[in-house]
Structures are given as C-alpha cells and as structure tokens.
Amino acid sequence: MNKYYSWLILAALIIVVAILPKPLVISPTASVIVTILLGIALVWVLVLTIRGHLIGRRVVFLFIGASLTLPFFMNFEMPIKVSPEVKILYDALAKLPPGSKVLAAFDYDPPSAPELQPQADAFMAYAFKHDLKVIIMGLWPQGPQQANMSIDKVLQYPEIRAKNPKYGVDYVNLGFQSGNEFVIQRMGSSFRGMFPRDIYNTDYDKIPLLNGVENFSNIDFVFNLSSGYPGTVEWVQIAVDRYGVKVGAGNTAVQAPSVYPYLSSRKLTGLAGGMSGAWQFEQATQQPGKASTYVLPQTFSHTVVIAFIIIGNAALMVSYRRSKRGEA
Amino acid sequence: MDGAVISTWLAALLTLGIMSFVYKDNLYYKICEAIFIGISAGYWFITYFWDSLYRIAWIGVVHEGRYVLLGGVVLGAMMLMRLFGKIGWIARWPLAFIVGATAGLKMMVYFTTNAMAQIHGTVDDTMVAFGGGDLYDLIGRLVILIGTVTGLIYFYFSKEHKGLFGGVAKVGTWFLMITFGASFGYTVMSRMSLLLGRIEFLLTDWLKLVK
Amino acid sequence: MLALLRIAKSIVFISSLLFVISILPTHSVYSRDTSPSSSDLGPITVRAFDTDNDAGGSITVEWDDPGYERLSGFAGFLVWRTNTLTGTSDSVEVTPFGTRTYDDRSVSDDSTYSYSVAALVNGERLMSTPSMQVRSSKQWFDGRLTWVLILGLIICGAVIYFIESAKRGTKLFLRRIAGLEAIDEAVGRATEMGRPILFVAGIQDMDDVQTIAGLTILGSIARTVAEYDTKINMPVRASLVMTAARETIKHAYVTAGRPDAYNDDMVHYVTDEQFGFVAAVDGIMVRERPAACFFLGAFFAESLIMAETGNSIGAIQVAGTAMPAQLPFFVAACDYTLIGEELFAASAYLSGEPRQLGSLKGADVGKAIAMIVILVGVIATTIASAWNSESMLWIENLLRQMFSTG
Numbered sequence: 001m002n003k004y005y006s007w008l009i010l011a012a013l014i015i016v017v018a019i020l021p022k023p024l025v026i027s028p029t030a031s032v033i034v035t036i037l038l039g040i041a042l043v044w045v046l047v048l049t050i051r052g053h054l055i056g057r058r059v060v061f062l063f064i065g066a067s068l069t070l071p072f073f074m075n076f077e078m079p080i081k082v083s084p085e086v087k088i089l090y091d092a093l094a095k096l097p098p099g100s101k102v103l104a105a106f107d108y109d110p111p112s113a114p115e116l117q118p119q120a121d122a123f124m125a126y127a128f129k130h131d132l133k134v135i136i137m138g139l140w141p142q143g144p145q146q147a148n149m150s151i152d153k154v155l156q157y158p159e160i161r162a163k164n165p166k167y168g169v170d171y172v173n174l175g176f177q178s179g180n181e182f183v184i185q186r187m188g189s190s191f192r193g194m195f196p197r198d199i200y201n202t203d204y205d206k207i208p209l210l211n212g213v214e215n216f217s218n219i220d221f222v223f224n225l226s227s228g229y230p231g232t233v234e235w236v237q238i239a240v241d242r243y244g245v246k247v248g249a250g251n252t253a254v255q256a257p258s259v260y261p262y263l264s265s266r267k268l269t270g271l272a273g274g275m276s277g278a279w280q281f282e283q284a285t286q287q288p289g290k291a292s293t294y295v296l297p298q299t300f301s302h303t304v305v306i307a308f309i310i311i312g313n314a315a316l317m318v319s320y321r322r323s324k325r326g327e328a
Numbered sequence: 329m330d331g332a333v334i335s336t337w338l339a340a341l342l343t344l345g346i347m348s349f350v351y352k353d354n355l356y357y358k359i360c361e362a363i364f365i366g367i368s369a370g371y372w373f374i375t376y377f378w379d380s381l382y383r384i385a386w387i388g389v390v391h392e393g394r395y396v397l398l399g400g401v402v403l404g405a406m407m408l409m410r411l412f413g414k415i416g417w418i419a420r421w422p423l424a425f426i427v428g429a430t431a432g433l434k435m436m437v438y439f440t441t442n443a444m445a446q447i448h449g450t451v452d453d454t455m456v457a458f459g460g461g462d463l464y465d466l467i468g469r470l471v472i473l474i475g476t477v478t479g480l481i482y483f484y485f486s487k488e489h490k491g492l493f494g495g496v497a498k499v500g501t502w503f504l505m506i507t508f509g510a511s512f513g514y515t516v517m518s519r520m521s522l523l524l525g526r527i528e529f530l531l532t533d534w535l536k537l538v539k
Numbered sequence: 540m541l542a543l544l545r546i547a548k549s550i551v552f553i554s555s556l557l558f559v560i561s562i563l564p565t566h567s568v569y570s571r572d573t574s575p576s577s578s579d580l581g582p583i584t585v586r587a588f589d590t591d592n593d594a595g596g597s598i599t600v601e602w603d604d605p606g607y608e609r610l611s612g613f614a615g616f617l618v619w620r621t622n623t624l625t626g627t628s629d630s631v632e633v634t635p636f637g638t639r640t641y642d643d644r645s646v647s648d649d650s651t652y653s654y655s656v657a658a659l660v661n662g663e664r665l666m667s668t669p670s671m672q673v674r675s676s677k678q679w680f681d682g683r684l685t686w687v688l689i690l691g692l693i694i695c696g697a698v699i700y701f702i703e704s705a706k707r708g709t710k711l712f713l714r715r716i717a718g719l720e721a722i723d724e725a726v727g728r729a730t731e732m733g734r735p736i737l738f739v740a741g742i743q744d745m746d747d748v749q750t751i752a753g754l755t756i757l758g759s760i761a762r763t764v765a766e767y768d769t770k771i772n773m774p775v776r777a778s779l780v781m782t783a784a785r786e787t788i789k790h791a792y793v794t795a796g797r798p799d800a801y802n803d804d805m806v807h808y809v810t811d812e813q814f815g816f817v818a819a820v821d822g823i824m825v826r827e828r829p830a831a832c833f834f835l836g837a838f839f840a841e842s843l844i845m846a847e848t849g850n851s852i853g854a855i856q857v858a859g860t861a862m863p864a865q866l867p868f869f870v871a872a873c874d875y876t877l878i879g880e881e882l883f884a885a886s887a888y889l890s891g892e893p894r895q896l897g898s899l900k901g902a903d904v905g906k907a908i909a910m911i912v913i914l915v916g917v918i919a920t921t922i923a924s925a926w927n928s929e930s931m932l933w934i935e936n937l938l939r940q941m942f943s944t945g
Binding site for chain 1: 594596597644645743813814837839840862863864865
C-alpha cells in the first residue's frame with residue numbers, strides 16, 4: 001500500500017503542475033498566508049517533538065523543499081545592506097578609470113554556478129558599462145565557458161548592446177590553462193608564456209587588447225571567482241604577495257571563511273561570499289540579476305534551518321530526559 | 329521538438345533522479361549517478377587530451393618549436409611507465425619533481441601570506457584598535473587576538489595539555505568550535521544556493537512556472 | 540587637591556587652544572586669490588631611477604612641485620618619456636592631484652629613458668628639464684624580504700636540527716593525539732562486525748601534503764587491517780594517489796606477513812570530477828555499508844555529503860583535514876576529527892618517522908615565535924600608546940618592519 005501512496009502523490013503532483021497557470025504568481029496577501037502556514041507547521045513540529053514524537057528526516061527535506069520553492073511565486077521586497085567586504089570590492093572596481101585592464105579569473109565550474117554566476121554577470125555588466133577592459137582566463141577547465149555564458153547574457157542588456165563591446169578590443173577570453181598556481185606564478189613574468197593563444201586559437205600578439213600586456217604590472221585589478229582549489233587563496237598568495245597586484249574575489253559560501261583572514265591582513269581587496277555576497281554585489285554594482293531572485297527563497301530556507309536547529313535541540317533534550325527516566 | 333527542449337527535459341529528469349536519493353537509494357538514482365560519473369570521467373579525459381596533449385605538447389613543440397616543453401612531455405611519459413611492471417619505478421621521478429616543485433613554491437607563499445602577514449595583521453589590527461576606533465572595534469580585535477594566541481597553543485604539540493597550558497588550549501578549542509559553527513552557517517547557505525539553482529531550473533526552464 | 544586644580548587648568552588651557560585653532564581662517568593659507576602666476580614659479584625638478592626590489596621593467600619618476608598645483612586652471616602633471624636609444628617620445632600618464640611620484644611599468648630593460656614632467660595649466664604644458672638617463676633592471680635580492688629570509692632560516696634550521704636529532708635516536712616528545720585511539724577502535728569494530736572499512740584520502744593529488752599525511756595514516760591502518768583480515772575499500776579521485784595508495788597498502792600487508800591477501804582492487808580510481816566522485820563514494824557507502832569510514836586528507840565541498848551519508852548508515856567515522864572550511868562538517872558528522880595540524884601530528888606520531896617528527900617540532904618553534912611576537916607586539920603597542928614610551932615604540936616599529944611582506 002505504501003508503495004502505491006508514493007506513486008499516487010507523484011501523479012497528483014504532475015496533475016497539479018499541469019493545471020497551474022504559467023507563470024504562477026501569488027498575491028502579497030496569499031504570500032503572507034502561505035508564510036504564516038509554514039510558520040504554524042514548524043511550531044506544530046516543535047510541539048510534537050517536545051511531546052516526544054520525533055519526526056523523520058524526510059519531513060525535514062519536505063520543509064526545506066517547500067521553503068525553497070514557494071518563495072519563487074511570492075511577492076515580497078527584501079531590505080538590503082551591503083557588507084563592508086562587498087563595499088571594499090565595489091569601491092576598488094569603482095576607482096578604476098575607464099580603459100583599465102581587469103584580469104577576470106573564472107575558477108569554478110557549473111556545480112557552483114548558482115552562487116558565482118550572478119556575480120559573474122554583475123561583474124561583466126559593470127565592466128562593460130564602465131568601459132573596463134576585461135581579460136578572462138580560467139584555472140578550472142570549465143571556467144572560461146562560464147565566462148562566455150555570462151558575456152552572452154550581458155550582451156543582451158540594451159545599455160550594453162548600445163555600447164557594442166568588441167571581442168579582442170574590449171574583452172578577450174584566454175581560456176583554460178592547466179598547472180594550477182604555477183600558471184599564476186608564470187604569469188608574473190609572462191602572460192604570453194602561459195597563454196600563447198586565446199580560447200579561439202588566435203595568437204596572443206594579434207589581439208589588440210593584449211598589446212603591451214606583458215605581466216601583472218600591466219593589470220590594474222584582478223577579479224577572481226573561485227569555488228575551491230586553485231582559486232582565491234592561490235591568487236592572494238602569488239599574485240598579491242609576489243607581484244603586488246590587487247585581487248578582489250567572489251567565492252562560494254563554503255570557501256569564503258577560509259579567505260576571510262586575507263581580508264583582515266589586507267591582502268585581499270574585497271570579497272563577495274556566497275549567495276548573500278552575490279546579492280549585495282548585484283546591489284552595489286546596480287546590476288540586479290539572479291541573486292536578487294534567489295534571496296527570498298534563501299531567506300526562507302535559512303529560517304527553516306534555524307527552526308530545525310531549535311527543534312533538533314528540543315529533540316535532544318527529550319531524548320536526554322527519556323534516558324534519565326530509563327536510568328531511574 | 330528542438331534540441332533545447334530535449335536537453336532541458338534530459339537535464340530535468342537527471343536532476344530529479346539525483347534528488348530522488350533524498351527519499352531513498354533507488355535504481356533511478358543509480359542510473360543518473362552512473363551517467364554523471366561516466367560523462368565527467370570522459371569530459372576530464374577529453375579536456376586533458378586537448379588541452380595538455382594537443383594544445384601544449386603537440387602545437388607547442390611541433391608547430392611552434394618551444395622545445396622547452398619537451399621536458400614536460402618526457403616527465404609525463406615517465407609517469408606512464410608504471411603501466412609496465414618492471415620499470416614502474418621510473419614513474420616516481422616525475423612524482424618527485426611535482427612534489428618538490430610544489431613544496432618549493434608553496435613554502436614561500438605560505439610562509440609570507442599565511443604566517444607572516446597574519447602575524448603582522450593581528451598585531452597591526454590591535455595597534456589600530458588602540459590608536460582609535462570605537463569600543464566594539466576594540467572588543468572585536470581583542471577577540472581575534474585571544475583567538476589567535478589560544479588557537480596556536482592548542483596546536484602546539486611539544487607540551488602536554490595540562491594545568492594552565494591545558495586551560496588556555498581549552499579556550500583555543502572553544503574558539504575553534506565557534507569558528508566551525510560560523511563556517512557551518514556559511515555552508516548551509518552554500519548548499520541551499522546549489523539546491524536553489526536546481527529548483528529554479530526546474531521551475532523556470534522546465535515547468536515554466538516562474539518567469 | 541592641588542593636582543586636581545592643575546589638571547583642570549590644563550584642560551581649560553587645551554580647550555581654549557583648540558577653540559582658537561578651530562576658528563582660525565584656515566582657507567586663507569591656500570587662498571587662490573593670493574596664488575602666484577605660472578611665471579613666478581621655478582622649474583619642476585625631476586628625478587628618475589630604477590625601481591628597487593623588482594624583476595625589472597619599471598622606472599620610478601619623482602618630482603617636486605614649486606607651486607603649480609595652487610594655480611587656478613591646473614589640470615595635473617603629465618609624465619613625458621623619451622627613449623634615448625630610439626629618440627622617440629611619448630606621454631605616459633597624467634597624474635591626479637597631490638601625486639609627486641609615478642611608477643612607469645611599461646618600459647623595457649633593454650632601453651634607456653629620460654623623463655620630463657609638465658604642469659598642465661590652462662591647456663598649456665609647462666615642461667621641466669629632462670631627468671638623467673635611466674635604465675630599468677631586475678634585482679636578484681628583494682631587500683624587503685630580508686626578515687622573511689631570516690625567520691625562514693630560523694624555522695628551517697629548527698626543522699633540520701630536530702630531524703637530525705630524531706635520526707640520531709633522540710626521543711622527541713609529541714603529545715598524544717586523542718583521535719588515534721578512535722582509529723584503532725574503528726578498525727576493531729569493523730573486524731568484529733565483519734564489514735569493510737572505507738578510506739578516502741581527500742580529493743587532492745599527491746602534491747598536497749594532506750594527501751601524504753592521509754596515506755601515512757593509511758599505512759598504519761592497513762597494517763591492522765592485514766593482521767585482522769578485514770576488508771578495505773579505497774576509492775580515489777587522482778590517478779597518482781591510486782598508485783601511491785596501492786604501494787602503501789601493499790607494503791603494510793607485506794610488513795604484516797600477509798602479502799598473499801593484498802589485492803590491487805582495494806584501491807580504485809573513480810573520476811576526477813569532484814561531485815561525480817562524491818556520488819560514487821556515497822553509492823559505495825550505501826551499498827557496502829562499511830562499519831568504519833576514514834576521511835583523512837584535503838577535502839572541499841564534498842566533506843559534509845560524505846560524512847552525512849556515512850553517519851546515516853551508522854558507520855563509526857574518523858576524519859582529519861587541514862582545510863579550515865571543511866572541519867565544521869567533520870566535527871559535526873564524525874565520531875572523531877583530527878583538526879588541522881593534528882592530521883600531520885597523527886601521521887608523524889604513527890609513523891615515528893624522523894622527517895615528520897622533526898618537521899612538526901620545527902613548526903612548533905615557528906608557532907612559539909608567532910605567539911611571542913604577537914604578545915610582545917601587543918604589549919609594546921599598549922604601553923607605547925598609553926605612556927608614549929619611545930623604547931616600546933621602537934619595538935613596535937621593529938616588529939612591524941620584520942613582519943611586513945612588501
């Protein structure tokens with residue numbers, strides 16, 4: 001019977017999805033009601049737990065799923081405060097005069113795209129709008145492709161389409177190079193040595209933007225998007241410490257805590273960490289994008305996680321009490 | 329049906345397959361897992377082949393005459409020697425080269441960036457806090473100072489953790505645990521973001537429920 | 540009472556002084572009304588020299604301003620460069636207000652240059668006389684890093700000293716790492732239950748020292764495994780790790796006198812793709828249900844996924860990594876975690892290998908130096924700022940200089 005239950009639920013879900021209006025938008029009043037219902041359900045789980053009925057992990061998954069899905073249809077405005085780390089990053093970009101050369105290192109792959117792609121989009125849009133020259137590279141094989149996706153997207157923005165940035169003049173994609181931090185080390189003396197050709201196999205010397213770009217001395221700022229190794233840590237350790245270039249970074253939330261020490265030692269010029277960092281970066285650069293749509297579901301899910309931490313602790317106390325009684 | 333629709337459906341079905349692990353391990357998940365592993369292994373093989381063997385070794389050496397790259401090619405070939413039982417020991421030489429070169433590069437950068445710059449930063453921050461700044465700032469920097477010193481004591485292996493030394497190390501453990509808690513919070517955010525990315529894909533590109 | 544009166548008097552005096560200073564018409568000092576005209580001003584003196592402590596390709600230009608910045612209509616200083624070998628000249632940069640120095644990083648070490656600086660006033664260029672000829676060059680020794688060299692030598696010296704001591708048989712004291720008992724317990728439990736052990740040495744290659752530490756501990760575990768005849772399963776993400784791990788386990792089986800029981804399939808390559816690897820390890824855990832899982836090495840985002848799955852199948856789990864971002868998950872989801880350097884300490888402790896023991900003791904010297912410097916620095920700063928002590932200020936500045944890395 002249990003087996004048929006799950007199939008029935010699945011079939012019902014398919015029917016509901018099929019008959020729902022597309023796109024689905026819930027009115028603000030309905031959004032408030034849904035939020036209150038979610039809150040009541042959580043309180044009910046807490047009460048159940050205190051009474052000694054422990055819930056299964058699938059219920060937790062269900063709540064997380066609901067908290068991540070429902071807000072997509074809701075209509076709420078979220079207040080925003082740009083953190084000092086993101087502000088430093090934005091200020092560093094804002095200080096660059098038009099024509100400055102920015103090296104954008106895309107060191108991540110599709111699994112980390114939800115957190116880093118919004119930052120990439122915001123950065124590319126900002127760079128094109130403010131006439132910064134962007135040199136793209138990747139220490140991760142899929143990084144330069146992520147960059148191209150981002151460029152394709154921002155080139156559709158009317159303001160940027162009007163500017164019509166040209167490949168080879170306003171931006172260039174040097175592609176991936178294997179060798180991890182050794183690539184950065186070698187770039188300290190010669191970019192050409194590491195990237196004799198760009199991603200489309202054009203010779204380095206035939207690309208107008210790269211005229212006079214020998215090494216980090218000719219780069220005004222490095223923007224690194226990183227989700228692990230090699231990434232921001234390596235850029236700071238080599239590009240900043242050895243070659244004195246300024247590096248700002250966008251990181252996945254998992255990675256962000258490990259680069260915070262570089263902020264306090266002032267080796268890293270600004271950091272946008274995870275989805276909230278991406279959202280703040282979008283706000284600071286005034287390029288609202290995907291992160292701004294993600295932020296409501298993210299907030300809901302965080303609230304649910306906090307609620308379950310409380311519920312989990314209640315469950316722990318209940319089991320302590322039970323074991324004490326058992327001992328007695 | 330055009331290519332985009334097929335690829336969206338394929339991506340959606342594979343996403344759901346991997347997500348089904350949340351319910352329990354099942355055949356659908358196993359199929360998706362096998363596809364993922366197979367494709368990723370193939371992808372890496374192709375990437376390395378075109379990027380390292382073709383772009384660097386073949387074009388670099390044969391077409392551009394950068395014979396210095398031959399050194400790398402030879403080391404790479406030596407690495408493959410472990411396929412041949414008796415001369416398998418040759419594979420250790422390129423390994424030694426990699427370990428040695430990385431250690432050389434990393435020793436310096438870790439020493440300057442992770443050790444010296446951090447010590448400088450800790451002392452400097454305290455100087456700044458004493459020189460001016462508000463009370464919260466001062467407290468914040470003092471916490472960093474105490475955390476750094478007690479953390480170092482926790483990782484000091486030449487003395488048993490007993491008496492006063494043990495007590496200070498215990499404070500270090502507390503600092504570590506609080507740091508881990510903060511870090512955990514960040515990761516919850518990261519995991520939610522990844523899931524969010526997939527849910528958004530399902531709702532927007534696949535089901536068209538969100539614009 | 541008298542002292543209080545004196546303090547009150549000084550406060551009144553200082554306050555009045557501050558008040559007078561605050562109402563002084565400060566703007567008159569730089570008033571444009573009284574500014575000289577460009578003809579009144581002397582020439583700009585320019586000095587160009589090779590930038591110190593660099594890898595060449597850079598010349599620093601410095602100039603003094605006889606007062607052009609105060610002229611109305613001043614737009615900036617233009618740095619003008621002449622390649623004295625080819626005779627070609629070009630403008631390099633217009634510097635912003637208040638700048639008296641420019642680092643020209645677009646020069647070649649093969650040419651000589653001379654520089655002029657022009658004040659741009661009302662569209663006119665008031666050019667200085669050219670500087671002396673100068674050529675950029677690279678320096679073999681970066682003077683700013685002298686203290687890095689000295690401190691590096693002290694720590695490396697300590698490492699070598701301790702390694703040599705250990706080799707000579709001196710017993711080096713290392714505190715017992717609590718996690719080591721947990722490792723033995725986990726292997727014991729797997730044996731009792733007749734279920735396999737899962738070992739993951741991180742997801743990095745052999746060039747990461749954490750992988751090497753993981754494999755050293757694997758050696759010790761594999762010896763116990765061989766003695767008890769327990770099964771071990773080790774999926775790897777990097778091919779080099781596979782070879783090294785196979786050799787480690789083989790060696791352990793030979794040492795335990797069970798070479799026949801060793802099998803290459805104990806260690807198997809999965810994929811280089813991070814999450815592909817995780818999916819596979821998760822699959823193995825759920826299907827084979829190992830009694831004990833070891834995660835010892837460098838981990839990234841996969842740490843929690845693996846540790847959570849291991850937890851859900853009820854395996855006893857021991858983890859160890861020096862990746863700060865991943866430690867929280869291991870601490871939360873595993874039975875015991877070797878935190879950071881404890882991984883290396885455990886590896887050194889288990890192997891008793893002089894090089895590992897010596898490195899750890901040498902690193903302890905580094906930590907002792909760091910603690911002393913931080914504490915002395917902070918005390919010196921406190922005293923210097925509270926009592927204006929010159930000697931403390933000197934210590935503070937010395938430390939600042941010592942630990943500055945450019």
